[in-house]
Amino acid sequence: MKMPSLEDELFPSTPGKFKIERGHNMNRQFHRCFASTSTMFLWALFLIALTASYLSFQSFVDSGSRYFTASWGGIQWEKQVRNSAQIHRSGGMSVLVTGAAGFVGSHVSLALKKRGDGVVGLDNFNNYYDPSLKKARKSLLSSHGILVVEGDLNDAKLLAKLFDVVAFTHVMHLAAQAGVRYAMENPSSYVHSNIAGLVTLLEVCKSANPQPSIVWASSSSVYGLNEKVPFSELDQTDRPASLYAATKKAGEEITHTYNHIYGLSITGLRFFTVYGPWGRPDMAYFSFTRNILQGKPITIYRGKNRSDLARDFTYIDDIVKGCLGSLDTSGKSTGTGGKKRGPAPYRIFNLGNTSPVNVPELVNILERHLKVKAKRNIVQMPGNGDVPFTHANISAAQRAFGYKPTTDLQTGLKKFVRWYLSYYGYNNRKNVQ
Numbered sequence: 001m002k003m004p005s006l007e008d009e010l011f012p013s014t015p016g017k018f019k020i021e022r023g024h025n026m027n028r029q030f031h032r033c034f035a036s037t038s039t040m041f042l043w044a045l046f047l048i049a050l051t052a053s054y055l056s057f058q059s060f061v062d063s064g065s066r067y068f069t070a071s072w073g074g075i076q077w078e079k080q081v082r083n084s085a086q087i088h089r090s091g092g093m094s095v096l097v098t099g100a101a102g103f104v105g106s107h108v109s110l111a112l113k114k115r116g117d118g119v120v121g122l123d124n125f126n127n128y129y130d131p132s133l134k135k136a137r138k139s140l141l142s143s144h145g146i147l148v149v150e151g152d153l154n155d156a157k158l159l160a161k162l163f164d165v166v167a168f169t170h171v172m173h174l175a176a177q178a179g180v181r182y183a184m185e186n187p188s189s190y191v192h193s194n195i196a197g198l199v200t201l202l203e204v205c206k207s208a209n210p211q212p213s214i215v216w217a218s219s220s221s222v223y224g225l226n227e228k229v230p231f232s233e234l235d236q237t238d239r240p241a242s243l244y245a246a247t248k249k250a251g252e253e254i255t256h257t258y259n260h261i262y263g264l265s266i267t268g269l270r271f272f273t274v275y276g277p278w279g280r281p282d283m284a285y286f287s288f289t290r291n292i293l294q295g296k297p298i299t300i301y302r303g304k305n306r307s308d309l310a311r312d313f314t315y316i317d318d319i320v321k322g323c324l325g326s327l328d329t330s331g332k333s334t335g336t337g338g339k340k341r342g343p344a345p346y347r348i349f350n351l352g353n354t355s356p357v358n359v360p361e362l363v364n365i366l367e368r369h370l371k372v373k374a375k376r377n378i379v380q381m382p383g384n385g386d387v388p389f390t391h392a393n394i395s396a397a398q399r400a401f402g403y404k405p406t407t408d409l410q411t412g413l414k415k416f417v418r419w420y421l422s423y424y425g426y427n428n429r430k431n432v433q
């Protein structure tokens, strides 16, 4: 005798069994047939209802998770983005400013808005330095009608959405992992923002229709071990002294590729140690000010043979003028639908002050403005990516858009100290990291 298979057990109404009954009673067969048809109908209905409720649940979960995990999206949000991007002057531009809650980003955003351009900011508000300072900058921008969207450069969906909502004419790309010495502590953050984030942004820009023109922040640090002064854009830049510098140099090569293949208009700006109000707490002039006011010692690095280190410190307002000049003269991208239609501009400019000041002199100026003596701790410069000096040749930027820095370190630091004291107070009541 054949043993019932597992299949037989699960499906007792096999065709064979049904066959036997059919031979005995037609009436019963009819009823059974009718009964099984209506059962099948009910089952089908049940399955349809189940599928429909599953699908609607899924879409609820999808949209719900968007609302719970992302701070962007929705009709209201799109309206805010459009308002912020609105142009209020003839011949104006709509600019996506990345790193808008950062030091340079917030200043450039305000300057653009004030002259009637549309601005939408993007910033990930990371905690490399005190995020409350970034939030305060965001509030300042918001009071001038500028929206800063919270999101990361590597979020391609968010970037694409922003370009869906606004046909940006320009991108001012200032978001980056900054800081020369921190690269030894957290190398991957430099790759994440300065390489991966840059490529994500360029991918979205190259596919946008129309393509925007891009102006972005490179760095004076790309000159690395270059000793020829002042530093010219034509000098060698293949000997970076830090991973930070290497990622900025890589950015210059990567943007060149996108210019070459896709026809994106690119301008790279090599900033020289930018300082000023609303600045970065990780930079020397800022942390020195905090320590001097708190009576704490400051560490001053010294180079080979007891030589002082020097920087071509550049005041923020001069940098802002350079950024706006670059945007105004950037020329158009030539691609559409990800295809190049002709050659597009590729430019690199130094934006410096052209008069380097050594670090002990920077401290002297701060002492005078703060009316407090610094406790100086002078040590040999550690091998952590620093370069002994920087000095910009700015003739290329001068020719291209009349760039001419006008603020010396003495004047610029006075403005910085005034801001610092009004923001933090003499007792540094706000927690500066």
Ligand SMILES: O=C(O)[C@H]1O[C@H](OP(=O)(O)OP(=O)(O)OC[C@H]2O[C@@H](n3ccc(=O)[nH]c3=O)[C@H](O)[C@@H]2O)[C@H](O)[C@@H](O)[C@@H]1O
Pocket: 178, 179, 180, 218, 219, 220, 221, 270, 271, 272, 273, 274, 282, 283, 284, 285, 299, 300, 301, 302, 309, 310, 311, 359, 386, 390
């Ligand atoms: O020009 C640039 O491209 C770079 O300028 C700065 O980098 P850096 O010039 O090193 O600025 P600070 O960190 O403020 O240092 C200024 C000077 O003070 C010195 N320093 C710094 C910190 C310290 O505790 N002691 C000290 O003597 C440094 O060695 C350097 O000579 C910025 O931090 C970078 O993000 C930027 O890209």
